Amino acid sequence: MLIYLLYIQLFILVFPLYRIIFGPTIADRIVGIEKLGTLVTSIVVIVILITGKVWMIDIVIAWTILSFISNLTLAKYLENKKLND
Amino acid sequence: MTDILCSILFVVGTLFLLFSGIGLIRLPDAYNRLQASTKAITLGMCSILLGVAIRYGLSAEGVKAILAIMIIFATATVSAHTLARGTYRFGIKPHKKTFRDDCSRAPDNPEAERPQSDE
Numbered sequence: 001m002l003i004y005l006l007y008i009q010l011f012i013l014v015f016p017l018y019r020i021i022f023g024p025t026i027a028d029r030i031v032g033i034e035k036l037g038t039l040v041t042s043i044v045v046i047v048i049l050i051t052g053k054v055w056m057i058d059i060v061i062a063w064t065i066l067s068f069i070s071n072l073t074l075a076k077y078l079e080n081k082k083l084n085d
Numbered sequence: 086m087t088d089i090l091c092s093i094l095f096v097v098g099t100l101f102l103l104f105s106g107i108g109l110i111r112l113p114d115a116y117n118r119l120q121a122s123t124k125a126i127t128l129g130m131c132s133i134l135l136g137v138a139i140r141y142g143l144s145a146e147g148v149k150a151i152l153a154i155m156i157i158f159a160t161a162t163v164s165a166h167t168l169a170r171g172t173y174r175f176g177i178k179p180h181k182k183t184f185r186d187d188c189s190r191a192p193d194n195p196e197a198e199r200p201q202s203d204e
Contacts, residue, residue: 001092005099015106019118027115027172034164035109035122038130038157042102045133049095054146057137060153068160072167079171 037067094136101129123165
């Protein structure tokens with residue numbers, strides 16, 4: 001059953017990639033990047049459950065904190081610009 | 086019993102991730118997409134990690150899964166709020182069917198319409 005969940009989660013990666021490539025504004029692309037970072041952690045969790053390598057749970061914590069910092073950086077970058085610049 | 090509970094939690098979490106992905110495609114503007122991508126993904130990830138915590142019990146991995154749940158709850162909401170504020174200050178208008186826009190009357194908004202004084 002877990003391998004089908006892995007297939008479904010790999011399919012879900014299509015949606016934020018679509019939003020990153022075809023997003024009308026820059027904010028949509030940043031939303032897609034933020035979502036992609038969280039989906040990678042969910043795939044790591046499913047890989048933990050399939051292979052049984054439980055040390056990979058550290059990757060989830062580290063990836064979450066790093067994507068939080070990158071999202072804050074992108075949001076502050078967006079806040080200090082204007083649409084017409 | 087534990088296996089059935091873990092399986093239900095994994096399936097529910099994956100379904101929430103799928104719903105948030107569909108919402109990311111279908112919703113009209115950046116704020117709605119941000120809402121779909123934050124709430125549903127937080128619930129889905131917390132459900133999956135709770136399944137991991139139940140499966141591995143009170144060991145190092147289970148406690149780390151609980152810690153990851155707390156970190157995701159703290160960071161996802163803060164980054165979504167910061168990104169929504171940045172998007173608004175950047176100048177992207179909400180969708181035209183938006184019912185009310187409280188942020189246009191915020192006191193620190195430089196583009197807000199000030200009430201005219203009489204003097």
